[in-house]
């Protein structure tokens with residue numbers, strides 16, 4: 046077992062790893078390894094860890110569908 050990451054085979058974030066990262070997360074800059082889950086967002090890949098830290102509002106915002114404020118529709122009359 047590896048001394049640095051404690052996993053066999055090494056996690057791709059480990060300096061001893063033989064595997065390379067598949068993508069780099071646009072949010073945290075951490076590598077996304079093979080078999081990792083990630084979100085293929087319009088801005089680039091986002092790792093599962095960052096997704097877990099985001100709330101629904103942030104996720105919608107990143108999807109280009111930010112929350113709207115509820116307002117009465119005002120009919121303008123001349």
Ligand SMILES: [Zn+2]
Pocket residue numbers: 047048049050051052054055056059060061062
């Ligand atoms: Zn390692």
Ligand SMILES: [Zn+2]
Pocket residue numbers: 070071072073074075091092093094095
């Ligand atoms: Zn990330």
